[in-house]
Amino acid sequence: MTLMNMIQALNAGLFGAMQADDSVLVLGEDVGLNGGVFRVTEGLQKKFGPDRVIDTPLAESAIVGASIGLAIKGFRPVAEIQFSGFAYSAFEQLVSHAARIRNRSRGKFSCPLVVRSPCSGGVRALEHHSESMEALFCHVPGLKVVMPSTPSDAKGLLASAIIDPDPVLFFEPLKLYRLKKEEVSEDHYEIPIGKARLVRPGKHVTVVSYGSMVPECEKAALALSEKGIETEVLDLRSLSPLDFAAVQESVKHTNRLAIVHEAPYSFGVGAEIAARIAERNVLELDAPVVRIAGLDAPMPLSKLEEAYLPNANRIAFEIEKLMNF
Amino acid sequence: MPEKKVFVGDVRFFSVLDESGAVDSKLEPAFSSDELKKLFEWMIQIRAFDDKCVKLQRSGKLGTYLSVLGQEAQVAAALAMEKNDWLVPYFRDNGLILARGAKFEELLAVGGGSEWGSQFSGPNILPVAIPVATQLLHAVGIAWGMKISKEKNAVLVSFGDGATSEGDFHEAMNFAGVFQLPVVFFCQNNQWAISVPRKNQTASETIAQKALGYGFSGVQVDGNDPLAVFVAVSEALKKARQGKGPTLIEMITYRMSDHSTADDASKYRSLQETRAWEKKDPIDRFRKYLKAKKIWTQAWEDRVGQTIRTRIEESMRKAELIPNHPSTDIVDFVFLESTMELLRQREFLEEAGRREKRDDAK
Numbered sequence: 001m002t003l004m005n006m007i008q009a010l011n012a013g014l015f016g017a018m019q020a021d022d023s024v025l026v027l028g029e030d031v032g033l034n035g036g037v038f039r040v041t042e043g044l045q046k047k048f049g050p051d052r053v054i055d056t057p058l059a060e061s062a063i064v065g066a067s068i069g070l071a072i073k074g075f076r077p078v079a080e081i082q083f084s085g086f087a088y089s090a091f092e093q094l095v096s097h098a099a100r101i102r103n104r105s106r107g108k109f110s111c112p113l114v115v116r117s118p119c120s121g122g123v124r125a126l127e128h129h130s131e132s133m134e135a136l137f138c139h140v141p142g143l144k145v146v147m148p149s150t151p152s153d154a155k156g157l158l159a160s161a162i163i164d165p166d167p168v169l170f171f172e173p174l175k176l177y178r179l180k181k182e183e184v185s186e187d188h189y190e191i192p193i194g195k196a197r198l199v200r201p202g203k204h205v206t207v208v209s210y211g212s213m214v215p216e217c218e219k220a221a222l223a224l225s226e227k228g229i230e231t232e233v234l235d236l237r238s239l240s241p242l243d244f245a246a247v248q249e250s251v252k253h254t255n256r257l258a259i260v261h262e263a264p265y266s267f268g269v270g271a272e273i274a275a276r277i278a279e280r281n282v283l284e285l286d287a288p289v290v291r292i293a294g295l296d297a298p299m300p301l302s303k304l305e306e307a308y309l310p311n312a313n314r315i316a317f318e319i320e321k322l323m324n325f
Numbered sequence: 326m327p328e329k330k331v332f333v334g335d336v337r338f339f340s341v342l343d344e345s346g347a348v349d350s351k352l353e354p355a356f357s358s359d360e361l362k363k364l365f366e367w368m369i370q371i372r373a374f375d376d377k378c379v380k381l382q383r384s385g386k387l388g389t390y391l392s393v394l395g396q397e398a399q400v401a402a403a404l405a406m407e408k409n410d411w412l413v414p415y416f417r418d419n420g421l422i423l424a425r426g427a428k429f430e431e432l433l434a435v436g437g438g439s440e441w442g443s444q445f446s447g448p449n450i451l452p453v454a455i456p457v458a459t460q461l462l463h464a465v466g467i468a469w470g471m472k473i474s475k476e477k478n479a480v481l482v483s484f485g486d487g488a489t490s491e492g493d494f495h496e497a498m499n500f501a502g503v504f505q506l507p508v509v510f511f512c513q514n515n516q517w518a519i520s521v522p523r524k525n526q527t528a529s530e531t532i533a534q535k536a537l538g539y540g541f542s543g544v545q546v547d548g549n550d551p552l553a554v555f556v557a558v559s560e561a562l563k564k565a566r567q568g569k570g571p572t573l574i575e576m577i578t579y580r581m582s583d584h585s586t587a588d589d590a591s592k593y594r595s596l597q598e599t600r601a602w603e604k605k606d607p608i609d610r611f612r613k614y615l616k617a618k619k620i621w622t623q624a625w626e627d628r629v630g631q632t633i634r635t636r637i638e639e640s641m642r643k644a645e646l647i648p649n650h651p652s653t654d655i656v657d658f659v660f661l662e663s664t665m666e667l668l669r670q671r672e673f674l675e676e677a678g679r680r681e682k683r684d685d686a687k
């Protein structure tokens with residue numbers, strides 16, 4: 001075990017994967033010599049050479065499109081999109097090809113591709129550097145979408161993403177990159193895609209979250225517990241596929257559900273969970289489901305960022321309201 | 326059928342001043358000494374402002390900042406524009422934007438995290454586009470509009486060498502060529518796209534030659550020679566206004582600073598390379614030229630420098646005086662007419678604001 005932040009854990013994960021399997025390639029803008037703008041790929045080029053850790057020209061569509069070809073040819077590309085707000089020109093490649101090549105060829109071809117990308121806000125960044133557009137990708141049949149919130153989950157999920165036979169979008173909440181360190185195993189281990197993590201048990205209310213909002217939910221849960229409200233916090237870790245069984249399990253004993261994400265309120269991951277609960281578990285609820293989310297507006301620049309983002313105070317306030325329903 | 330040559334390309338490099346500031350008198354534009362002084366003032370103004378912004382970033386008053394250091398001759402492109410032309414800038418264009426009439430405090434506002442700063446004073450300046458190369462297509466559309474409505478104006482769109490790798494660059498160039506649009510593609514080749522050197526960005530000898538593939542001309546200019554930049558941009562804009570189509574200008578310059586205040590260039594480029602470019606500094610070079618023409622004196626530069634510093638200080642006070650805008654701004658500009666859901670979220674923002682005030686009072 002070594003004390004690592006999320007960047008170090010991801011770096012260790014990439015190291016291990018490249019060492020274990022020669023077909024793993026890392027490519028993207030500034031990932032080689034510079035080690036990535038957040039240093040996630042630090043030292044990889046030095047160790048594995050410029051043929052396996054590749055600084056590409058500045059072209060997201062080409063990075064993803066060519067990675068699809070590499071994957072079809074038998075490689076395991078781990079492509080980096082420098083910020084998720086710059087993934088859109090690669091959207092066509094992801095939606096029209098990465099997500100469909102297996103289905104289109106009835107399994108003759110496949111696309112075992114990982115696209116890593118920092119996402120979400122909270123660091124007062126420039127425009128387009130704080131986007132939480134994960135729901136766009138979750139809506140695409142044939143793509144898997146994951147988003148860790150801790151260093152050890154990051155490493156284990158990355159291992160699973162790289163060996164996964166299908167395309168996985170791997171979002172990294174950049175606010176959490178250096179937020180905390182924890183003991184992470186140096187050995188290879190996998191956190192299965194599609195399994196949520198119980199962050200904190202509680203009997204009064206379930207809070208489902210992921211990514212940057214998980215630490216805020218934990219803080220809120222702590223504050224609520226002082227008021228006698230025991231909050232069960234679930235970190236989805238995988239958004240698609242979704243561990244809906246874990247949500248159901250929790251709601252069955254708390255009978256109340258709040259969903260927290262910083263992505264816009266409408267048409268998001270929260271909507272999906274709320275709809276499934278309404279369809280399958282509505283009789284188990286003692287109160288309506290609550291979504292605590294960002295707003296249906298472009299992510300503001302830094303002056304108004306705080307007003308946009310949910311935080312522990314707001315989460316606690318909304319949950320108290322939910323408890324008093 | 327015998328083989329024959331079906332295409333012959335021609336790309337030239339153009340400069341007026343050499344590195345020592347000596348002028349090629351055949352190419353020297355007919356500027357009055359006041360005009361030359363103005364050009365120099367703009368360059369030192371941009372350098373002073375840029376330096377201030379880096380310091381403000383360090384003290385936490387500005388967000389991540391992208392310095393223009395070394396690329397100050399870009400101001401000449403703005404000075405070559407006419408009032409009804411349009412400027413479509415990228416994120417390393419503070420010089421262009423200011424020389425076109427925007428105010429310091431506007432750039433400070435954007436850098437400090439307020440969308441309001443993007444309403445630049447000065448004619449027809451679009452807000453800065455951060456997604457690389459995307460703005461080239463907007464420039465094409467604006468130029469198209471000019472052509473359709475038979476206006477005799479042109480669009481200058483600015484971008485870096487890295488931008489030429491994006492699909493949008495090629496699609497914009499292609500549209501501009503096919504529709505013969507009044508647009509000037511102003512590529513500031515500063516040799517680096519963050520850590521990726523120009524030679525790893527494209528296998529072609531020059532960026533300028535890419536224009537030939539789209540059916541129009543491309544030219545390289547010494548981008549640290551403000552006179553060359555002025556002449557090349559003026560000619561290209563004139564050609565565009567006359568309905569003779571687009572031009573690609575590759576301005577050869579150098580990014581003297583880190584990519585941004587969040588970057589450390591020492592990780593990927595040598596100090597020697599940077600030092601070599603220091604000798605080509607656009608301001609030093611232009612100063613030598615003005616000195617030789619007996620237009621420049623140290624006393625004059627000191628005086629101008631003082632005025633500039635005072636104006637920057639004033640703008641900082643003005644920027645600080647701008648009241649904090651209400652959080653409801655977040656939802657108020659999404660659409661002209663808000664939606665039911667956005668109005669509900671607006672109420673939520675107002676309520677959250679009131680709650681915060683109550684909590685603060687406690």
Ligand SMILES: Cc1ncc(C[n+]2csc(CCOP(=O)(O)OP(=O)(O)O)c2C)c(N)n1
Pocket residue numbers: 029058060082086417455456457458484485486487488489515517518519580584
């Ligand atoms: C579509 C897109 N991808 C990635 C980025 C991140 N990024 C910002 S600037 C930059 C390099 C730009 O290089 P260049 O076009 O040469 O302009 P310069 O910074 O040198 O002025 C990158 C990769 C971005 N802003 N937009």
Ligand SMILES: [Mg+2]
Pocket residue numbers: 485486487513514515516517518519580
């Ligand atoms: Mg560049």
